[in-house]
Amino acid sequence: MENKNHLTVVKSNKVIEASYLLSLSEQRVLLACIAQIDSMSELTEQYQFEVSASEIVDLVxxxxxxxxxxxxxxAAEKLYDRSVTIDDPDPENPKIAQRKTRWISSIDYIPGEGKLVLSFASGIIPYISKLSKEFTKYKLKHVARFESIYSIRLYELLVQWSSTGEREIEVEWLKNQFQVSNKYSRLGDLKRxxxxxxxxxINEHSNLWVKYGQRKSGRTVTxxxxxxxxxxQPKQRKKLTDEEINSLAKPGETKAAVVARLTGTLMSDFAKPGESWGDAKERKKSLKGGFNSEVQFLGSVARTYYDGKDWS
Incomplete structure (x- = not known):
C-alpha cells in the first residue's frame, strides 16, 4: 500500500448516502481497499486487494x-455477509427504486501473514470505480483515527457538501441510512x-471543524x-539566518523582535481563540512584568523560527 498520507477514498454519492451498517474494522478494511482504486479506471470483480494487519496499524x-x-x-468472518442498499441506483432506469448488493464477492484470510485478500462484488463496483461525476473524495488519513462507527459516515455526508459548508439532514433519513432506527428511538439517545x-x-482527528443545531416542525425535531x-492549515515555519535578521532589523530591534515581526506570528500566536488582533495586542500590553515579559515572549516565539544557534 502506498504512503498513507497520499491514499484517497473516492465513492459515488449514491454510496455516500446509502443505507448500511459496518463495524469499525470492516469500514477500515473497505476504505483501505477503496483507496487503492484508480477511480477513473475500470475495475473488474477478478481484481484482488490485499490488506494486512501491519498496514492497518500504520494507518490508524x-x-x-x-x-x-x-x-x-x-472482519474476514463477517464482511462477506454485509450488504448495502442504494436508493435510485440507476439514473438510466428510474423504475428501480433500490438496489441491495454485497460489498465483496470473496475474501480470504491468511493467518500466518495477518492479511486479507478480497474482491469487490459486481454490484458495488460501478460506485467505486470509473467515476466521472457525482462522487465524493477525501484523504483516508482524515478518518483513520476515528473510533465511532458513525464518525466516518457523518464525515462523508459533510464532505459531500464541502462546497457549501453546511448541510441539513432529516433525522429519520439519517437513522435509516445509519441503520439505527430500532436502536435509538429517542432523539436524546441518538444525539448522545x-x-x-x-x-x-471529526473535530479532533480530521481536517474539518463541525458544529450542529436542529430544526423543529412544531414541537418535534425533524x-x-x-x-x-x-x-x-499549519503555517510553514521559515528558519532565518543571522544575515537575514541583521539586514532586516530596525534600529534598536532585538533579534527576537525581528523574527516575530517577519514571520507575522507575534499576535496570531498570542491571541486566544476568537480574540481579535487588536484585543490580543491590548491584553499583551497589560500583562504583569512589563518589559521583561515582552522580551520573554518575543524570545519564545523567535526560538521557534530561528536556526537553532545560541543567541543569548
Whole structure:
C-alpha cells in the first residue's frame, strides 16, 4: 500500500448516502481497499486487494498489534455477509427504486501473514470505480483515527457538501441510512450516542471543524443542521539566518523582535481563540512584568523560527 498520507477514498454519492451498517474494522478494511482504486479506471470483480494487519496499524496509529490481528480476523468472518442498499441506483432506469448488493464477492484470510485478500462484488463496483461525476473524495488519513462507527459516515455526508459548508439532514433519513432506527428511538439517545461522539471525533482527528443545531416542525425535531469547514492549515515555519535578521532589523530591534515581526506570528500566536488582533495586542500590553515579559515572549516565539544557534 502506498504512503498513507497520499491514499484517497473516492465513492459515488449514491454510496455516500446509502443505507448500511459496518463495524469499525470492516469500514477500515473497505476504505483501505477503496483507496487503492484508480477511480477513473475500470475495475473488474477478478481484481484482488490485499490488506494486512501491519498496514492497518500504520494507518490508524495503533500500539497493539494483537488487536489489529484480532480485528482483521473478525472482519474476514463477517464482511462477506454485509450488504448495502442504494436508493435510485440507476439514473438510466428510474423504475428501480433500490438496489441491495454485497460489498465483496470473496475474501480470504491468511493467518500466518495477518492479511486479507478480497474482491469487490459486481454490484458495488460501478460506485467505486470509473467515476466521472457525482462522487465524493477525501484523504483516508482524515478518518483513520476515528473510533465511532458513525464518525466516518457523518464525515462523508459533510464532505459531500464541502462546497457549501453546511448541510441539513432529516433525522429519520439519517437513522435509516445509519441503520439505527430500532436502536435509538429517542432523539436524546441518538444525539448522545451517534451525533455528538461523531462530531467530537471529526473535530479532533480530521481536517474539518463541525458544529450542529436542529430544526423543529412544531414541537418535534425533524432535521439536524450542520455547519463545517476546513481547519486552518499549519503555517510553514521559515528558519532565518543571522544575515537575514541583521539586514532586516530596525534600529534598536532585538533579534527576537525581528523574527516575530517577519514571520507575522507575534499576535496570531498570542491571541486566544476568537480574540481579535487588536484585543490580543491590548491584553499583551497589560500583562504583569512589563518589559521583561515582552522580551520573554518575543524570545519564545523567535526560538521557534530561528536556526537553532545560541543567541543569548
Amino acid at each position: 496509529g495503533l500500539d497493539n498489534f494483537s488487536n489489529a490481528y484480532r480485528d482483521l480476523k473478525k 450516542r451517534v451525533i455528538e461522539p461523531a462530531i467530537a471525533e 432535521h439536524f443542521q450542520f455547519q463545517f469547514g476546513v481547519k486552518d
